[in-house]
Amino acid sequence: MKPGKPAEMPFLEHLEELRVRLMWSLGALVIAVGFAFYFLFTNDDFILDFLARPIHPYLAGGKLAVFHPAAAFKIIMNLSLILGTILASPVIVWHLWGFLSPALYTHEKKVVIPVLMMAVVLFLAGCALSWFVVLPLTLKVFAGIQAASLQPVYGFSEYFGFAVGMSVALGAAFELPTVILLLSLLGLVTPSMLHRFRRFAVVGSLVLGAFITPGTDPFTLLLIAVPLYGLYEMSVILSALVHRWRKRKDAEASGGRA
Structure with a gap:
């Protein structure tokens, strides 16, 4: 063997x-x-x-x-x-x-553990941002648009499902660097491809930020959009590191066959 x-x-x-x-x-x-x-x-x-x-x-x-x-x-x-x-x-x-x-091969084992740890940390970071920042702001906006003739009664099950769903959604959004890293390892994504889509990432971060945080406050929008775009830039860096690693491995393999 x-x-x-x-x-x-x-x-x-x-x-x-x-x-x-x-x-x-x-x-x-x-x-x-x-x-x-x-x-x-x-x-x-x-x-x-x-x-x-x-x-x-x-x-x-x-x-x-x-x-x-x-x-x-x-x-x-x-x-x-x-x-x-x-x-x-x-x-x-x-x-x-x-x-x-x-x-798994030895080199695959060395990749899996760091990727898994990164995925867990990013997911927890997204959930924490949602619970401590996004959820209170969202509830404040929704409470401010209640009709005067209505008396809101919030059920625990409905509230908890809403809060958990929002936290899981933002936690999943924070997994973008993990997904890009895996796609880069498979050779399906390159740094140049990510550079070309950078302007779309800016727009996408703003749109997603506006969707997650209802309201017209630009500070609240940027509070979500900036971290989301930061995750995209983190994905670009990780993809570049993987690209260099793959080129070095290919060069070593070519040298070994020569």
């Missing part, structure tokens, strides 16, 4: 390893969800107050409404699933990596 070549394993052994790793991952998820449920059930006031903080200034009576007898239990269960999945994710990723890594 050549150095760095993926190890080979019979098909049935692959299935057995997959079964064992799935069982470990499922067990970790069940334990984490159970722990999260206990924690949330015993600290529900603190957790729910924290989650409702962005919308608290716009609530009649200072509390979110529920529209079903089992709503509070369903809310805690949904939060337990989310928190439990986050807590169990290191174990799940570890077993996923343990199953996939034998099929």
Whole structure:
């Protein structure tokens, strides 16, 4: 076997390893969800107050409404699933990596881990920006355009779905550098291509910023558009680094054959 070549394993052994790793991952998820449920059930006031903080200034009576007898239990269960999945994710990723890594070359393994870490950091950064900046500004704008003849009543489930959806959407938008990096590694994107589309990136960042943050305040628009465009420039730099790395590898391969 050549150095760095993926190890080979019979098909049935692959299935057995997959079964064992799935069982470990499922067990970790069940334990984490159970722990999260206990924690949330015993600290529900603190957790729910924290989650409702962005919308608290716009609530009649200072509390979110529920529209079903089992709503509070369903809310805690949904939060337990989310928190439990986050807590169990290191174990799940570890077993996923343990199953996939034998099929990768050594140089591929060196790329996967940094890319995965970058993806996690960027996603969390996008979610944090949404939760602490974009969501409060959006709620403020929506509260300001309520008709005087209407009494807004916000349900926790509707609010939580809106807040999480916005956070996940901005977190996904922050994955642009990761996507460009992977496409560059595959040779589908080049730095020159990204340079040509730079003006469209500026317009796209402004349009997306205006869509995410309703209202006419230019400062709020720039607060979102500038980081989005910064991610595009980060993508250009990463693509250029990958392009140089690929050229060096090709030169080394050509020299080795000469």
